[in-house]
Amino acid sequence: METNFTPTRKKNTSTVDIALGFSRIFVGILFLFSGFIKANDPTGFGYKLEEYFLVFQLDFLNDYSVWIAVLICGLEIVLGAFLLLGFYRNKVAWGILLLTVFFLFLTFYSAFFEVVSSCGCFGDAIPLTPWQSFIKDVILLVFVLVIFKYRARIQPILSNQTTRSLVSTLVILLSFGIGVYTIYFLPFIDFLPYKEGNNIPELMVLPDGEEGDIYEHLYEIKHQQTGEVKKVTDKEYMDGIWEDDNWEVVGEPTSKLVKKGYQIPIPDLLISDSEGNDVTQEIITNPYYNFVVVCTYVDKLSLADIIALDRINTTIRDLATDYNLRALLLTTSSPEVARGLQDEMDLVLETFYADAIPLKSMVRSNPGVLLLQNGTVIKKWSKITFPSKRELEEDYLAK
Structure with a gap:
């Protein structure tokens, strides 16, 4: 019996270790990828969180949405990295399980009740529908359960406690630092349609050879004599039914x-x-240089934002004396609020208005600046990175 039992035990142990190892690699890489993608643009992920806050009546969290986004992104990266490194196996296993179950609930709720169109799991890099996200989380949960069940078998790849502590500290600092950095200095990779090099007019029309969404229109019609009610497509309706006075359209x-x-x-x-x-x-379509200062919400500017806007305004005023350029402020705030800011700060910027959705996509900073020429985005800056007059002249205007 001992002879038969020993190889069977080794075989089972080997199978478990293989399943656990694969699960750790799969889940760890997925958490790292998901965390890094969202940390690349925590402001955008914050906008997505605001949609969830609205659904669950947690609007009071909107002012903190970006920092909550940084926290979630950083946590994903930390858990993914620690899982691959084998650090803190019990805490990591619990953290990954709870986070996966939480995301599973959110994606199911979004899909079933159709309240959020895109989950934001991978930011704007890989847009997923709620149902796609839910299926992804179900598959992920299977591997997470393997990790959770056999977490005691996980061994750290570094044996020295001091080294492990040092590596853990660096991982935590890097994980949360990326999100903080991109809030102030814009995303490392811009996945939005207003990224540098894109021509805005070209992206506003349907390209030649492409076809847009095709819809079928349904009419509910009622026969005035028999009372029969049925639904017909627009093609069926136009194919003679509309000429028959016995049928009338009910509703819209x-x-x-x-x-x-x-x-x-x-x-x-x-x-x-x-x-x-x-x-x-x-x-x-302006052929000259356009400085487009995006200030989505004028009434939400902090003191630091106002100081940054004043510096941007002063730089553009100095440039306008020497160069043929146009400068404007784009906002979604009311004209009354915008005029108040215009008068208070003596802005040289012409003020125009647009919806908040495209403005938030233009630049992840409030305020932020785009340099356009012939509709092409030449450069984008956050309120912190907007350069000096000399730098703008050397890099763009004097060329």
């Missing part, structure tokens, strides 16, 4: 997506002046 027609087509990257940019006139094309 509904639309159903039949085939998803090409998605225009910038479908929602509309810039208007204080009187509501559309000036979008006038601004985005």
